[in-house]
Amino acid sequence: MKKLLLGNEAIARGAWEAGVHVVASYPGTPSTEITENISKYDEIYSEWAPNEKVALEVSIGASVTGARAMSAMKHVGLNVAADPLYTASYTGVNGGLVIVVADDPGMHSSQNEQDSRYHALASHIPMLEPSDSQECLDFTKAAFDISEKFDTPVIIRTTTRIAHQRSLVELSDRQELPKKEYKKDIMKYVMMPGMAIKRHVIVDKRMNDLENNKEVSSLVNKIEYNDKTLGIITSGISYQYTKEVFPNASVLKIGLVNPMPTELIKEFAANVDKLLVIEELEPYMENFVKQIGILKAEGKKYFTNQGELNTVKIASAYYGTKPESAELSQDIQAPARPPVMCPGCPHRGVFYVLSNMKVRVSGDIGCYTLGAMAPYASVDTCVCMGASVSMAHGAQKGELATGSDIIPTVAIIGDSTFMHSGITGLVDIVYNKGTSTVIILDNSITGMTGHQQNPTTGYTIKMEEAPKIDLVKLCEALGIKRVRVEDPFDLPAFKQAVSEELSCDEPSVIISRRPCVLLKNVKYGKNPIINQDKCRKCGKCMKLGCPAIFKEDGKYLIDDAICAGCGLCVQMCPFGCIEKEI
Amino acid sequence: MVNLNILIVGVGGQGTLLASKFLGAVAALIGKDVKVSEVHGMSQRGGSVVTCVKIGDNIHSPLIDEGQADIILAFEQLEAVRWIKYLKKGGTVITNIQKINPMPVVFGQTTYPDKILDILADSDVTLHALDAFSLAVESGTSKAVNIVLLGVLSRTLPEIPENIWQDGLNAVIPAKLLDVNTRAFEKGRNYIEG
Numbered sequence: 001m002k003k004l005l006l007g008n009e010a011i012a013r014g015a016w017e018a019g020v021h022v023v024a025s026y027p028g029t030p031s032t033e034i035t036e037n038i039s040k041y042d043e044i045y046s047e048w049a050p051n052e053k054v055a056l057e058v059s060i061g062a063s064v065t066g067a068r069a070m071s072a073m074k075h076v077g078l079n080v081a082a083d084p085l086y087t088a089s090y091t092g093v094n095g096g097l098v099i100v101v102a103d104d105p106g107m108h109s110s111q112n113e114q115d116s117r118y119h120a121l122a123s124h125i126p127m128l129e130p131s132d133s134q135e136c137l138d139f140t141k142a143a144f145d146i147s148e149k150f151d152t153p154v155i156i157r158t159t160t161r162i163a164h165q166r167s168l169v170e171l172s173d174r175q176e177l178p179k180k181e182y183k184k185d186i187m188k189y190v191m192m193p194g195m196a197i198k199r200h201v202i203v204d205k206r207m208n209d210l211e212n213n214k215e216v217s218s219l220v221n222k223i224e225y226n227d228k229t230l231g232i233i234t235s236g237i238s239y240q241y242t243k244e245v246f247p248n249a250s251v252l253k254i255g256l257v258n259p260m261p262t263e264l265i266k267e268f269a270a271n272v273d274k275l276l277v278i279e280e281l282e283p284y285m286e287n288f289v290k291q292i293g294i295l296k297a298e299g300k301k302y303f304t305n306q307g308e309l310n311t312v313k314i315a316s317a318y319y320g321t322k323p324e325s326a327e328l329s330q331d332i333q334a335p336a337r338p339p340v341m342c343p344g345c346p347h348r349g350v351f352y353v354l355s356n357m358k359v360r361v362s363g364d365i366g367c368y369t370l371g372a373m374a375p376y377a378s379v380d381t382c383v384c385m386g387a388s389v390s391m392a393h394g395a396q397k398g399e400l401a402t403g404s405d406i407i408p409t410v411a412i413i414g415d416s417t418f419m420h421s422g423i424t425g426l427v428d429i430v431y432n433k434g435t436s437t438v439i440i441l442d443n444s445i446t447g448m449t450g451h452q453q454n455p456t457t458g459y460t461i462k463m464e465e466a467p468k469i470d471l472v473k474l475c476e477a478l479g480i481k482r483v484r485v486e487d488p489f490d491l492p493a494f495k496q497a498v499s500e501e502l503s504c505d506e507p508s509v510i511i512s513r514r515p516c517v518l519l520k521n522v523k524y525g526k527n528p529i530i531n532q533d534k535c536r537k538c539g540k541c542m543k544l545g546c547p548a549i550f551k552e553d554g555k556y557l558i559d560d561a562i563c564a565g566c567g568l569c570v571q572m573c574p575f576g577c578i579e580k581e582i
Numbered sequence: 583m584v585n586l587n588i589l590i591v592g593v594g595g596q597g598t599l600l601a602s603k604f605l606g607a608v609a610a611l612i613g614k615d616v617k618v619s620e621v622h623g624m625s626q627r628g629g630s631v632v633t634c635v636k637i638g639d640n641i642h643s644p645l646i647d648e649g650q651a652d653i654i655l656a657f658e659q660l661e662a663v664r665w666i667k668y669l670k671k672g673g674t675v676i677t678n679i680q681k682i683n684p685m686p687v688v689f690g691q692t693t694y695p696d697k698i699l700d701i702l703a704d705s706d707v708t709l710h711a712l713d714a715f716s717l718a719v720e721s722g723t724s725k726a727v728n729i730v731l732l733g734v735l736s737r738t739l740p741e742i743p744e745n746i747w748q749d750g751l752n753a754v755i756p757a758k759l760l761d762v763n764t765r766a767f768e769k770g771r772n773y774i775e776g
Contacts, residue, residue, distance in 0.1 A: 003610075004607065006620070033622075132617075161619060164622055165617055166603070166617065166620070167618075167641075167644065168615065168616065237643075240642040240643045244642045244643050311647050311650075312647040323649030323667075324649045325667040325671065326649075326666055326671050327666075328663060328701055328705045333695065334663055335660075335695075337593065337629055337630040337660075337661075337664075339594065342627060367627065374685065374691075448627075542688070542690075550688050561724060562682075
């Protein structure tokens with residue numbers, strides 16, 4: 001029987017069936033479940049690497065020895081891994097090497113909506129784009145074969161709606177491959193100019209060979225001729241939308257988006273009257289089609305490059321139709337429900353203190369980016385992983401260089417994000433004589449992506465015990481003399497610590513240590529209650545921004561159903577009327 | 583049953599993912615094509631979440647777009663109306679009457695809309711509104727709101743045999759939680775609207 005698999009589970013299954021040996025990744029929505037599922041297979045060595053660059057280098061290393069290897073990451077993670085990616089294109093592989101990149105059109109959980117197809121184009125690496133879970137599995141297996149046959153890394157690109165949809169999949173057994181032999185070959189694996197110049201020629205030839213390979217093309221590209229007055233070129237999730245909106249049109253579904261199939265496109269275009277290109281984000285395919293001389297193609301003229309497409313957007317852009325929906329007898333304006341820090345979140349104490357102190361906060365990527373939202377409105381900037389540390393340093397240097405007033409600034413960064421790319425920023429602060437204060441939010445887990453282990457937690461991806469990086473010693477070793485560990489739920493002490501470190505004329509690190517409330521071992525006991533006889537209705541408890549505290553009929557109350565029992569609110573009441581049994 | 587589009591809406595953390603997984607398993611068990619679209623990541627942190635379950639003979643898009651849902655299964659009443667334009671004309675709304683205040687309401691920037699259930703009852707939709715939270719608590723865990731609501735949903739789909747629902751539960755619920763979830767499902771399935 002077919003099995004209902006998440007796109008990401010199907011990629012993991014495909015890699016397992018293809019006999020993959022090594023998988024190294026860094027978590028990132030919407031790619032995380034690929035490696036989480038890989039870790040359940042005993043035949044595969046898997047790891048969470050500290051960042052995507054390291055992860056890909058691990059996979060390249062494994063591939064060179066003859067193992068089949070894979071790394072999965074989100075779109076912005078591929079930027080981090082771009083350095084090894086572009087040169088691994090030149091070295092090629094020994095064991096098959098596959099990189100999965102998950103784009104996030106619509107930015108469900110991302111800071112931009114870049115289109116990773118351009119990475120494939122620029123690095124001369126083949127890219128496959130599946131359109132459902134079955135193809136996630138099939139294309140992953142095909143990717144390993146293409147990788148070995150054409151001596152190249154292969155990228156599989158998904159988008160959120162492929163990664164996070166479930167559809168039915170036919171499963172097969174794992175294929176155990178004979179181990180490939182490692183041969184020292186400096187012309188292939190040592191990329192100095194003399195060798196790389198020669199490899200570039202091979203790279204170009206390989207891409208040309210692949211484009212003209214009928215066997216590969218027939219496996220992943222397909223033409224569905226139907227009514228020839230309208231032809232549509234599409235790929236990935238857009239194929240599914242196309243089939244719903246234009247059930248009678250002829251369709252060229254492209255599975256290999258780099259190199260694009262020039263001859264197939266020319267043949268298809270010659271057989272249809274009108275030609276549409278339907279793709280999310282940038283006009284990657286449309287530009288290619290026009291570039292090979294097919295000027296009748298239309299795409300972004302109708303369909304936006306912003307956000308996701310869907311059937312309603314496509315139909316209304318092309319036909320001008322509107323959906324027919326149920327209507328309410330009276331309009332209701334539904335207040336927005338933005339994501340919030342969970343009740344019991346250790347970050348809440350940090351942001352309560354920082355927003356009270358009105359310091360500038362150089363932010364980073366994680367649950368704590370939510371510190372930018374009301375009521376804290378505390379975070380000033382958020383660009384990419386690790387940027388909090390280096391941008392805080394840059395802010396200070398910028399103000400010094402322009403003779404501006406120095407605004408007191410702290411950088412905030414999670415434990416996993418610090419391991420990912422915060423360390424180098426801290427090195428820069430020490431080396432270049434900055435005096436910034438960095439707060440490492442150590443909640444003992446990688447939070448936002450759904451609880452992955454990292455080098456500071458003491459466990460591997462398979463939950464085996466592992467050496468634990470000591471953040472205090474690490475920061476001291478980098479040359480930070482002022483390193484202190486504070487509890488973010490001790491509000492006065494935390495405030496005191498931030499205030500002392502900001503007033504110091506040297507760099508400092510505060511490790512804000514308290515585990516994520518969603519971790520299984522975190523138990524806070526009974527929920528506090530607000531003693532209504534004593535409550536003077538000052539409303540100070542609400543300033544914490546805890547979703548469990550609310551006001552109804554003039555009374556301040558704690559929602560027992562969602563309260564985590566952390567008791568941080570007990571400190572907030574100036575009249576001692578929030579009571580918690582210990 | 584030709585095609586069935588069920589939109590599951592709620593607040594991050596209420597168990598919408600498990601609900602969609604359960605429905606997906608049921609669809610696979612009756613031999614239908616099925617696609618489920620989920621939400622992971624940031625919006626799970628207490629935000630408004632939506633998942634889509636599409637069942638039929640040949641499903642293409644995993645998404646239910648505006649005007650395409652046959653049923654909205656809402657875990658919270660404000661979420662039922664937030665997504666109402668995704669419902670077909672004359673579609674069905676099954677909603678938990680529980681209210682969870684969004685942060686702008688908690689901070690007093692705006693108020694929780696009044697009379698949501700009355701307005702829904704007056705609209706051109708088939709409405710089933712119930713206190714799924716209390717029924718879940720009665721069955722042994724407040725966390726089974728999702729399963730109670732699926733019990734109610736199961737009643738509106740008589741073409742799916744009762745044993746298939748139990749098989750679906752067995753497929754997605756860990757063994758040690760099966761009893762309490764089976765009780766919760768029965769509470770929903772046997773719930774009589776007052």
